[in-house]
Amino acid sequence: MAYFMVVLLDDSRMEKIKGTGLEEHIKYMFGGELRLLEVEVSEDLKNKILAEFETARVDSRGAITDVPVAFMRELFNQVVEKKSLGPEVVEGVLAKIGEIKEMAAKESEYLPPPEIEV
Amino acid sequence: MSSLLIERPLPHGGRLVERVIEDKRVARKIWKSCNAVYEIKPTLHYETGVPVRNVYREIMSICYGFFSPVEGSMKQAEVERVLKERRLLNEWIFPYPLIFDISKDDLNKLGVEVGDRLGLTLKGKPFAILDIEEIYEIDPEELAYKTFGDPETNPEVVQQKFDKKHPGWVIYRSHQPYVLAGKYTIINPPKLKPPFDRFWFPPRKSREEFEKRGWRTVINHQTRNVPHVGHEFLMKCAAFTGDVEPCHGILVNAVIGVKRRGDYPDEAIVEAHEAVNKYGYIKPERHLVSIVLWDMRYGNPLESLLHGIIRQNMGCTHHMFGRDHAAVGEYYDKFATQILWTKGIPSFGFPAPPTDVPYGLKIRPQNMREFSYCPTCKEMAYSETCGHKREKLSGSFLRGMVAEGVQPPSIIMRPEVYKVVVKWWKHFGYPFCNEKYVINKEKELEVDLEDL
Numbered sequence: 001m002a003y004f005m006v007v008l009l010d011d012s013r014m015e016k017i018k019g020t021g022l023e024e025h026i027k028y029m030f031g032g033e034l035r036l037l038e039v040e041v042s043e044d045l046k047n048k049i050l051a052e053f054e055t056a057r058v059d060s061r062g063a064i065t066d067v068p069v070a071f072m073r074e075l076f077n078q079v080v081e082k083k084s085l086g087p088e089v090v091e092g093v094l095a096k097i098g099e100i101k102e103m104a105a106k107e108s109e110y111l112p113p114p115e116i117e118v
Numbered sequence: 119m120s121s122l123l124i125e126r127p128l129p130h131g132g133r134l135v136e137r138v139i140e141d142k143r144v145a146r147k148i149w150k151s152c153n154a155v156y157e158i159k160p161t162l163h164y165e166t167g168v169p170v171r172n173v174y175r176e177i178m179s180i181c182y183g184f185f186s187p188v189e190g191s192m193k194q195a196e197v198e199r200v201l202k203e204r205r206l207l208n209e210w211i212f213p214y215p216l217i218f219d220i221s222k223d224d225l226n227k228l229g230v231e232v233g234d235r236l237g238l239t240l241k242g243k244p245f246a247i248l249d250i251e252e253i254y255e256i257d258p259e260e261l262a263y264k265t266f267g268d269p270e271t272n273p274e275v276v277q278q279k280f281d282k283k284h285p286g287w288v289i290y291r292s293h294q295p296y297v298l299a300g301k302y303t304i305i306n307p308p309k310l311k312p313p314f315d316r317f318w319f320p321p322r323k324s325r326e327e328f329e330k331r332g333w334r335t336v337i338n339h340q341t342r343n344v345p346h347v348g349h350e351f352l353m354k355c356a357a358f359t360g361d362v363e364p365c366h367g368i369l370v371n372a373v374i375g376v377k378r379r380g381d382y383p384d385e386a387i388v389e390a391h392e393a394v395n396k397y398g399y400i401k402p403e404r405h406l407v408s409i410v411l412w413d414m415r416y417g418n419p420l421e422s423l424l425h426g427i428i429r430q431n432m433g434c435t436h437h438m439f440g441r442d443h444a445a446v447g448e449y450y451d452k453f454a455t456q457i458l459w460t461k462g463i464p465s466f467g468f469p470a471p472p473t474d475v476p477y478g479l480k481i482r483p484q485n486m487r488e489f490s491y492c493p494t495c496k497e498m499a500y501s502e503t504c505g506h507k508r509e510k511l512s513g514s515f516l517r518g519m520v521a522e523g524v525q526p527p528s529i530i531m532r533p534e535v536y537k538v539v540v541k542w543w544k545h546f547g548y549p550f551c552n553e554k555y556v557i558n559k560e561k562e563l564e565v566d567l568e569d570l
């Protein structure tokens with residue numbers, strides 16, 4: 001089974017991936033209104049994620065879900081940085097695991113709000 | 119005039135209960151006549167000590183007529199009748215026991231007896247009185263079990279024995295063992311704090327508002343959530359019911375009370391619903407957002423009965439009910455509410471629907487399934503109408519998207535609704551209710567009181 005993680009794209013994230021060459025890999029849902037990228041995850045990396053984050057699980061399509069928000073945010077940063085959807089993206093995230101776990105521990109009390117005008 | 123027209127129903131019980139004294143001079147006199155004074159305390163979880171209820175919300179909802187014809191804390195015989203037949207002593211149907219409970223210590227300290235008048239303070243200020251007609255003891259655990267039913271006694275809809283994972287069961291289990299029964303009267307009306315103040319439409323006021331707007335028929339939407347587009351379509355389409363024309367109004371009535379971690383904050387819920395009309399998704403002339411103070415018991419069919427009573431008292435002619443209405447876990451059948459309103463639940467005292475028993479309700483149920491996006495129809499489609507594969511949106515998917523700080527597409531959540539969520543996220547540092555929010559809310563409550 002192939003594993004993957006979904007990176008959702010809103011307008012502000014679309015701006016950031018402009019010119020990375022990833023635009024052609026965008027998938028669509030909800031009549032084209034929801035855009036997303038799928039990041040490849042190897043068997044090995046999947047096992048590592050499940051071992052490191054107890055809430056993480058694999059759904060019936062092979063998508064890894066329910067990891068901390070800090071993980072998901074870094075996943076997007078790594079996509080932009082590596083300009084890739086390959087396994088090196090998750091490797092890049094796992095390289096920062098200490099930082100992510102620290103933020104994840106605070107997630108039940110604080111989550112940084114998006115920078116939009118309200 | 120067509121004989122098919124549906125008229126605004128009378129309040130449950132025939133007249134609105136209104137037990138609020140606005141005249142301060144009168145109020146001061148009454149306050150002086152109290153035999154003892156008691157500061158209202160939150161009900162704390164019997165094991166963890168976390169606040170699970172505040173009886174002040176019941177006093178507000180009773181005295182302003184949301185729970186008409188209930189007038190106070192129930193006597194023992196009334197509690198027993200409610201538990202057995204879901205009827206008050208005056209015959210009118212009612213789902214839950216409502217009581218003023220105190221500890222043995224507090225009862226001894228107060229030294230009150232039957233015939234006494236107890237003054238109740240809230241946040242240190244005079245708030246209401248309770249004229250004591252009876253004092254009795256309860257077994258909170260037994261009360262908790264009997265309130266919600268069990269698989270043996272109520273096999274039609276109860277699937278699982280209740281336990282401490284059920285927040286409503288916990289509320290009754292956490293009651294103190296002594297009850298002071300009698301009528302409440304508010305003698306110092308609290309002021310709702312912003313943003314709740316502009317959504318405060320107690321039954322008399324909501325009926326006047328309907329009259330002013332020319333709303334003869336009004337359908338209610340029960341909520342404890344910020345609206346996503348699925349909810350919006352539910353409201354829009356359910357409103358097509360009515361009599362000879364669609365309902366004139368849609369009343370959103372948000373239940374405001376103790377929160378559970380992970381819920382959206384109440385402030386965001388009411389303003390997000392308001393955004394639906396403010397930005398024209400449903401014209402403000404057709405849509406009104408309001409609140410009721412109540413710590414949800416999550417009693418699915420029983421809760422739906424209370425919802426019917428509240429909204430009939432507010433003047434609604436129709437009420438939307440969905441699958442798993444006011445439910446948590448799998449204690450009840452998914453369709454328990456719809457079963458109650460279409461067939462009745464004999465073991466709960468309803469051999470017929472609540473609209474078809476003596477002393478029952480007049481409000482009409484509109485049982486609905488759900489809306490989701492259909493890529494073929496290219497629209498939000500009704501599950502019982504569209505024959506295509508639709509893109510279902512799970513609540514946890516949407517919450518994950520929000521938590522990640524990704525703006526949901528407007529076919530899922532309107533941008534103005536999302537902005538409200540972010541506004542309160544910035545305010546509280548969290549998009550949902552965290553522990554700090556839950557604790558602070560019960561400390562500060564939704565109201566402030568002036569000196570008497």
Ligand SMILES: [Zn+2]
Pocket residue numbers: 492493494495496499504505506507
């Ligand atoms: Zn369709």
